[in-house]
Structure formats: structure tokens, C-alpha cells
Amino acid sequence: MSARRQNLLGRLFVYGVLILIAAIWTTPTVGLLVSSFRPGDDVVASGWWTVFRDPTEANLSLDNYRIVLGTVGDNPQLQEKIQRGQENINLFGAVLNSITVTVPATVIPILIAAFAAYGFAWIQFPGRRIFFIGVVALLVVPLQIALIPILKDYIALDLSGTFLGIWLAHTGFGLPLAVYLLYNYISSLPRDLFESAFIDGASHFTIFTRLILPLSLPALASFAIFQFLWVWNDLLVALVFLGANPQVEVLTQRLLGMLGTFGTDWHLLTAGAFVSMVFPLVVFFGLQRYFVRGLLAGSVKG
């Protein structure tokens, strides 16, 4: 057997294993996706894979999405479906709430952490090491420990159940990791750049806005994705600090509520789950291009 042939076999094996893993990983998701297009009765009656036997017979439609997004209109057939106790499952408001919570809860910690990381990395001040060690040490503190004391304070301050409250909570929980990540990146930027900017007459603030922020985009983007996904998928913090008020309820809470009310309505739950997945995907692909390596290329040589 020639070496080339052996090489080919090896590659086939690797690809085979990769395809297998990918298939195992994807199957449940595909199942959920298919279910989200099927009528509720069918979902209960037969498995989602039966659809592939004869797709024309499968009654696939966007009805589930219309119901969960509240865009039924005056389609009598759909309204009839809702009649069976399925009012008030409009996810639309919950999506808006989730966005209202997530965007500031992502932006605020990034801003604070970038300033802090620059300070820790490049400004001399007494106690710098101690403070930094303190921040890093907070990484290992589980947030559950802080829930009750903070909730007590929030109730005293009247912040419980408000968006401001949950922004601050997510900011606090996200900061240690953010500071740590950004510190690692910012402290690795070449010293010469700062010295050069100082000599050219830049202040710390100018250096921060004109040099640090643009050069740190890859780090900022990766943390933004982490934080966005974490806040978007968070249920615990939202339950504790927002409470069960439908006015401010976020997507995860609403989905949970659907499960509780209609434990058997898998067709609606799956549709809701896919609606909630759209935004993280948009964010991920939107920021992905900042991961391009070599943003620093041409800055310093050697």
C-alpha cells in the first residue's frame, strides 16, 4: 500500500469521525427545529423523523411561530387553536425585554472593565497589585452566594424588579472576568506605542480612546459575545432580581412559564426556543469578523 493511499485512508477516517460527531451534536437541534414547524397534535402522536418519510404529508407550517410571536391576526383557524387556553403567550414583549436587559448589561461591564484594565496595566498607583489580585480572586466566587444579600439591598433601595437593578447585577457578576480578560490583552500591547503617544502629547484618556479601544477590538468583541450569551440565556439572575412581573419578564422566564402552563405544548416551546436563538446568532456572526488575527500587524517590528 502506498504512503499516499494510507494518507487518504487516514483522512477519510478523520473526516468520518468528524461527520459522526457533528451529526450526533446536530440531531437534537434538527429535531427541535422540525418539531417547531409541526402541528401540536402531530408532535404528540409521532416522532419528528417521520416527517422525512413524506414531507408533503407532514403539515409543516409557520403557525407555531405566528402563535408565539403574537402575529396570528384574524386567521380563524389559528385563533381557534389559541382558544384552547393559549392566550398570553406572546413572546414579542419578552424579546424586547430581553434586549433591554442584555444590551446595557453587555456594554456597561465592557466600558468599566476596559478602563479598569488599562489602569491596572499601564498606570502606576499604590496598591495596584493588591486590587488586581482582589479582582482576579472574585473570579472564583460563585454568584449564587451574592444573590440574597444583593436582593435585600435592592429591596431596600427599591431596585428590585427594575431594569437598572438587573443591569447592575449583571455588570457586577461579569466584571471580574471582563477585567481579567481585557487586562491580559491590554497589558500585552507594546509599551513603545504608549511612550510614543505620550511624547506626541497624548493624555491617558486620549491614549485610551484613540489607541487602546481600537487596538483591543478583538478582545472586546470576544468578551462581548461571552457576556451577551450569558445574559441572554440567564434565568437565575432574572428570576431573582426581576421577579415574576410580566411587564419586565425576559425570554427565558417566559419560556419557562410556557413550560409550566402547557407542559405538553412542545410545538410552541420549540418555536419559542428558536425565536430566542436568533439574537445570539446575529450577535455572534456580527462580531465574528473582529476575531481576525493580525490587527496589530505593522505596529511594531521585531
Place this chain on the structure above:
Amino acid sequence: MKVELENLTKRWGDVVGADSINLEIQDGEFVAFLGPSGCGKTTTLLMVAGIYKPTEGFIRFDERIVNQMAPKDRNVGMVFQSYALYPHMTVFQNIGYPLKLKKVPKEEMQKRVQRVADMMGIGHLLDRKPAQLSGGQQQRVALGRALVKEPQLLLFDEPLSNLDARLRLSMRSEIKRLQMELGITSIYVTHDQVEAMTMADRIAVMKDGRLQAYAPPEELYDQPRTLFVAGFVGNPPMNFMEVEVDRENGDYHARREGFDVVVPPDRGEKAAGRGKVILGIRPEDVTLADEGVSGEIYVVEPLGRDDLIDVRIGDAHVHILADPTLRLKIGDNVKLKFNTHKVQFFDPATEDSLLWT
């Protein structure tokens, strides 16, 4: 602008970066700080730039003490070894950045950047990003950025060490020409003694944070004040051997095993009667001759124009330059003639010159 350093010292705890540096730089002068890495030359430069605050001593610009002055108020331009260009800005923005920070009006900025860029020969590259430039072009951008604010003092931190050998030669002469034309007082940090010798009006040789010598290149070469300076300046480096100098019949003899040369009285007398002293002589001051000190060739290194030959005299080694057409081989016996008007003598304990102190 005249620059004066007085007892300039920088310490970080027990680590001494620069130790009581005293020197003055005349207006328009080109001074090189020369020394091996870690000798404190960059530390001193950064103190002049205002990045580091001196622990002790003073920096004066035209008689004015500037120790506490912020870097931006010192009106200095600096070129870094790594160039330190802003990677996300175009060449135009890079060069114009100091002006932008000074809030120079747009039109004037446009004009000045264009003029500097044309002077540096990169006027056609203004829209490019640094990553799209070659090393030499990046270096010119860095130089342009330092020049655009019309500084009174130019600082160079090993600006040529990242360039390839050919480009280094051409940039070397270009920087020197530019400095002479503009007449800006300049400090040039380098570990390359050829760069320092060719470019500078005066060279400050540093070692372990201390100033070893501060003199014009020729003086540094012909009248080294310490053993370190003698060995560091010049390529190939000076030969050293331990000898004893005695007066005999009115002549001064420098002797060691298998070695006996007569040195001129003005030099011999300063080294005589001190027991063992170190004799130093440059390779070009030793020539092959029909008679003289005999030795055996130990190594032959062809350099192209010359052969560098290591000759063993007893247990001492002397490097000399010889004509390659002589086709000398390892093991050949040769006779060496020493140009004794150029010998140096050093005290082995203090390593100071016995001739020039």
C-alpha cells in the same frame, strides 16, 4: 537646544539603571549613547524624553530644569526601535497625530505632513496602513512622525537595528544628512559602535549605568580612557596582553614571554616600573615583517578585503589584518612588527588608561 545632564541617576529599588551621568550636548550636536545592552543608555534617553522620572540629578534644556516637565511639553521627537507606529491609522494619520494632539488646524496639518512625507520620500504612501509598508518605509514614517512637530531635540532609540544590513547603511547616511541639514540637537542610542563612530559628533560610552567616556569618535579611538572603551570601540577589537615595562639603556621595553618590543619614551615612561600592566594595540597597528616578534598562526578568518589572523606569541594571542594574497595557513611561522606609537597601557586593577588620565 542645549541639553545638560547633571548627576542624572535612575534607580528602581536596588536596581541601578543610570548612575550619576554628567554630560552636556551643544546646540545642534549629534551625540551617540553607545554601550552593550543593559548599560543604561535607553534609560537615560527615556529620562530625557520624560517617560521616566530621574531618581536624582537634573536634566536641563537651555539652562532650564525640566525634571518635572511632561513629555509633551518638552518638544522632543522620538524614533523607537520598534517604530511604534499606530497600526490602525494610515501613514498620514500617523505622521499627523502629534499635530492633531496639538490641535493644529486641518489645512496646516495637511501641508506639514505632506512636506515631511515628501522629505522622507514617502509622500506617495500616505493612504497606506503601516502593515502594508516595508521595514524601511515604516522607519521613515516613524522618523517623519518625530520630525513633523519640528522638535528641538530628536531622540533615536536604536532606530536601525531592525533593518537589514544594506538598508541600515543607507538609512544611516540619510539620518546623518537630515540631522545636519535641519540642525536639530540629537541623541542617538545604539549598541553598534560603527553606527556611533560614523554618525556622531561625540560619543558617550556607557557600561553598567555609568558613563565611561564622552569624546569625539577619533579621540575615543586613539585615546581610550578605560580598558572597556578600548575594547568596545573598534572592529576588529583591540588586542590586549599583560606585559612588564622596564627601562634599559634609555629605551623602554615592554616584555613578556617570547615578546619584547621597544616603546616610545612618552608612552613607555608612564607604564614603566608598575609591575604588570595591560598593553593594548589595534589589529591594524600590527603588520607582518621580515623581522620582529615571532609567532605562529593559530586561526585564519577571511573577511574578504583582509584576512583576520590570530597569531600566537607564547601564550598570548594577537589578531592582525593581513593581505589575503599572502595565502597564510594555520601553523605558519610569522614575524610581527608593532607600530609602537599606537600602543595603549592600562592599569590591570582599575582598568584605567595609564596614558590619558
